Amino acid sequence: MILDSFLWRAGLAGVGVAMAAAPLGCFVVWRRMAYFGDATAHAAILGVALALSFNMPVFLGALIIALGMASLVSSLSGRNVAVDTLLGVLAHSALAIGIVAVSFLDNVRIDLMAFLFGDILAVSRMDLLVIWGGALAVVGLLSWRWSALLTATLNEDLARASGIDPVREKLILTLTLAVVVAVSIKVVGVLLIGAMLIVPPAAARVFAKTPEQMAVFAGGVGMASALGGLAASWHFDTPTGPTIVAVAAAAFVLSTIVGLGRQVRA
Template identity: 65%
Template structure:
């Protein structure tokens, strides 16, 4: 008598990351989760232009990274952090913040674009750094993105109350033993990390959109700071999924499609806030 043995085969979960769409999906969600809580503070503190300057500086970081043959993530992070700290220090010395941001943001972007033009074989890839290339995200990129997201989320959880207090009232923060300047520097670090991990997904020109739009959409319906942060994370993740779906179905650029999806959600949530929630009151 012959005995037949059936051997069950299992699929390695890691194999699913061989699909570029799966990698893109996880990359988009990872960036959304990193940007969401930080984006709330950007909205509360009215620091949109600050984030824009930091994101533009990342292009210079990319050029320097390619020129010296180092990690693009590290180069973008270092230059973005240097830009953010420079703006913070100059603004505390009496310079007009809007003027500083205008000069440094466009100067860093221009120097970055000029530097990239001197690097052979890089000019064709410039659009991927300006507008993102989420469909080209690799497994190693995913590790960087989710590590950065975990770091930013951990930072926000650790310093949430201190950041919130210093945002609402600096005097109250000092009375509570909180140093607003230190909290500002920690937020600056978080912003630089978000810029560094998001540049591959949505590009330097669209990073601020992923910081602000989900947070602004959540603000329309949230009733507490914590609810706004969680809502922004959900809206950002939904925008990433919806934008990728739109890009796949209509053959549109993935990064801009994600921002378009976030914009539609912003309009939808504001409509709900004005019509449904207003009537409920």
């Protein structure tokens, strides 16, 4: 059976994460929420400690903490606190506290590097079920709310005039981001999730003429990076999570060169 091979499971996991991260990453780029994504991702390591402490699935623990962080940052934004400063403090504090909390788990053997940088080669069938379930839920939600989310992103006044609540749409984005972080932690780790949210959309932006095209192209870049990074990691015996991000970064560099070439010819 295909799923008996750990390489097939790893490939399917990478594709699932890319499929969820790409369209959401477009909104992260458009709204300039890169720090927000990092803060939510870094907080997930606290979720790992929570899950191991109470003997529950890591996905569930990461989801609870990521949802809490996303809700906290969303509620504090705009309350006389510089958003970038707030996100920086929360991101680094959550990561440090999470690592310290994990160190207190004496009766649990844990590979901390796997949660920080991912361990896609250790993905199980149950992990695949969680990843693809979360990915399909994210894609379905974004497809359903696409028009409202896009309008609220482009112009909040226009959104209100159209009967759309920008605050509600932002909350939907933040909660969706928490789900993506939770399903991605096994594949690329908390330190690299932000890169998978940002780099593929940034690479796709050069070739896209519409927001919908950018989301589709970003998905293609993300999936190609996941599979290409997996193959490169297998061939060169390098860490898989960072290699996936490195391939995505190479795609961004290539797209930037193409974009500059177009500007010169124009």
